Amino acid sequence: MRRWPYTFIVGVSVAIGITVLVASNHVGLSLKDPEGFLGPAYVRLPLIAVLMFSAGIVPQAIHRYGIKRIPHGVREIIRTEWTWYRFSHIAVGLLAFYACYVSYRNLKSYLPLLREDLYDNALQRMDYWMFFGNYPATIMHDVLGTGVSAQVLATIYISYLMLIPITLGAYLVLHKDASIGAWYATALSLNWVLGTASYYMLPTQGPAFFQPQLFRELDGSGASALQQSLFRNGSAFREDPTGDSIYGIAGFASLHVSVVFTACLFFERTGIPRTLRVVAWTYFAGTVLATVYFGWHYVLDDIGGLVIGWASVSLGAWATGNSGRNLKKERRARERAEAGSGEGPPGGSQSTAGDEGAGGTVVSTA
Template sequence: MRRWPYTFGVCLSIVVGLTAFIASQHLDVPLRDPDGFLGPAYVRLPVIGLLFFGVGVIPVAIRRGWRDGLKGIGHELREIIRTDWSFKRVGYIATGLITFYVCYVSYRNLKSDLPLFRKGVLFDRDMLRFDHYLFFGHNPAEVLHDLLGTGISAQILATAYVAYLPLIPLTLGAFLVWGKDLSLGAWYATALSLNWVLGVVSYYSLPTLGPAFAQSSMFQDLPVTGVTQLQRSLFRAGAGFKEDPGGASTYGIAGFASLHVSVVFTACLFFERTGQKLVTRILAWVFFALTVLATIYFGWHYLADDVAGVFIGWLSVSIGAWASGNRGRRRRSPERQREIASKADIAEPDPTPEPVS
């Protein structure tokens, strides 16, 4: 079992899942499946997997069999599934999605339980003072408002911040379904799952609301964007949860640490460590920079939240590499990656990773 790249991830999901269940029983609140961009996570993740499967298989079948019409395409489709899609590969993909799903849903429920376990304990005043100290008596958000303005910049940063919601599950689906080296998919799924677990630990360790909720007057002049609408929705849901914890509302406000930052940094670092295409890595780092700016600009987080988010991201990638058998793995050239992929039926972790040149 230790050689299986999902052993740690499955154990992690069982532990955090049981923790969420015990907490719900102790508090007498129901476990909830959080809704998302495409509906509940148990619908969203299989749909993403099937989408990537179709995109990866159907165009190839059409290219190979179009001369013989639908019969030829159907024949090629069956051949691709027979030769490339073993039960082992499908099992790895399903395990990665389920591990991610259980950790994410448990994280959302434990986050929602936060005000019940840590009643009245908040460190926003200390974090605000620390931000003022670092910016020589100024508030970082107000500095960004003056520097970037509150027009088109707000719209760009809001778009980047909200885009995180569908992009991260999509990147997971891409690595799990399209990846030839299945240990890389296990690495990424484990790293993302660790973000949720370490994130909820940080929430309980240092509970905060974030500047937008603790000192909302600084953000009243910002234009209406997807971010401001999301903040209002979270505030209403949080108030509803506090009135009736057993009702339909969930609590979703927590500042330390920033999981937007940690998860996006995880993706960037993972892309670097696995030698993804240069354009992919550049776009990922640009998206990371916009995400960091957005967290401060809209008052989601304090500076320390983002720093802690970077640390959680680094720790998640490092532990995920060890847990999936990729410890010490470094970026390879595209030619070396193709050589490895061509030799492996289902590639296990390379026991002799090449050092960075």
């Protein structure tokens, strides 16, 4: 099954696609394409891929052929290093991610129609007990304040909508080892699938929607504006599910936490430069704080997000044939080999034997 690294996630995307079609027919609603950064996902994802493709090709063309011969350099790099098989891997990765994401958003929107019971009261009491008779968000407001901290944490929380698709596009386009891009696409896509299951397993709204009086001092930030927008859309959806609004309120588990944790774990496993990993983990810490600070999630929601993130990376590694690989060790071995030979590979990368093995998967040591 894993000779082609996308076999598993294509099967998963088909399965969740069938699930959302069945659910759509059951509730009598048509599927909707959620809007996001730079427009609908079917516009956003290809645009990101094109931008990442340009970011990877143009600097190489300048380095090899000079700034005056960029068009010629771009043509030569595409002709010698890019195949239709490589393009197909990028397309499949984006399509699988898109299918899982759109299915997740629609199934999330059907939540109030299929599960009317909510568990906010139980999770709120748990938060109150864990923090010795205090709400965690209130403690954070007292410690961090509700001014500059609110703006910083809001920026971190909202930027997730832009950064995650960009990192996916970067790995799919810029990494020559197709199985690595497939691993990341699989891991991110699994977040949508597992997150959807968690919403239906333990439906909640989140503290800001269950007890909004605790968060009134935060009005004016981008995060609070997003909450107000979600509340309006949620109310409109409940009044008329057949309208244009899509319901987007769900607490358990936190997919902000799960997706960013997935990215951080993946960066660790693939051994990107230490500085970037530190930045990623710092961003993750800010994301966790923001989920509680703004009342998006209960503490248990974030714990659930950690579990989903770990499971997504681990299952993605297995599904793409990367579970036994130590990419950091492989990179160090290549660097020692290149240093010993006194020269790097042509064009800055070299391929191992079997580049087109395992069902044609391109494996690069770059």
